[in-house]
Amino acid sequence: MAVTLKLKLKLKQQRSQERHRRILDAATRVFGDRGLAVASLTDVARAAGVPLPSIYDYFADKEDLIANVPARNFEELYEILDRQADEGSCRDRLHRLYTATFSYIVGNPSWGRVFFLEIWPSVLAEHPTIRRSIDDYARRYIDLLEEGVARREFRRDLDPHLAMSLLMGAMCHLTAVWLLYGKRFDLRMKGAAAFAALSPTFAKRRRS
Structure with a gap:
């Protein structure tokens, strides 16, 4: 009897979580x-197939x-990233995070x-809830940049917050232009090009 009640409760919770996700996906x-x-x-309720x-x-x-x-x-983006191997240099992992975000945007305009x-x-x-989501995303960049500095992959005087802001600034601008002008270019390629242009400025300076 107790097992049956636990199972029913678990199924009810799963259905509730699924409806919660369905509403958010429809809202997006x-x-x-x-x-x-x-x-x-x-409009959202109709798209989600639930009563208002x-x-x-x-x-x-x-x-x-x-x-x-x-x-x-x-959360969906992180699930995609978590399925990928968390290996390679800090630059490699930073590149995966950055380019995966552009791919997610293209797949979810x-x-x-x-x-x-x-x-x-x-x-x-x-808004506190939105700010927390943004801060959590930005923290992924900052953590990788700080790790790169500690491991001497990136230059010692690199400002992780500034580097993150440069990457995010390019992402915001490229995405806005892509959306406003009818998706006339390959956003993934532009994102990769932006990373290729910015990431060398993070690297250790070579002695001449």
Whole structure:
């Protein structure tokens, strides 16, 4: 009897988690397609295939739902990264993180539009939940850059926060242009080229 109750509880929790993910995935698509200002919770519920009241089981309001969209998408990105071998130099791992993000954006342009055109340039980026998601992502870069300095792969006077900002700045600009001008270029290739241009500035200076 106790085993049956535990199993039922586990299945209920799994269904709840799946519905939570489904709502966030639908929100990413709807907000990306229609824009944050225009899209409604009714639109999201319809896209997720759930009754409107179900959204309020997980999120207090539209702002709360928007605030949780970045965490869901970063979670998916990290799952992709975690399936790859965590091997190689700090530069290799930094390259994988950077280029995997561009690949994720290309595969999920609605997410790119929500984050890089709507959230990042606005006061929404100050929301505590969104800020935490951004900080967690940035921390992955900083950790690798600091490790690279410690292992003497990168120059001793490298500022990890500045290096991270340069990489993120290029990513934000390239993604925004790609979205605004009809995806006229290969975003993955541009991202790889940006990394190739920036990463040599992190390396140890050779003595002449």
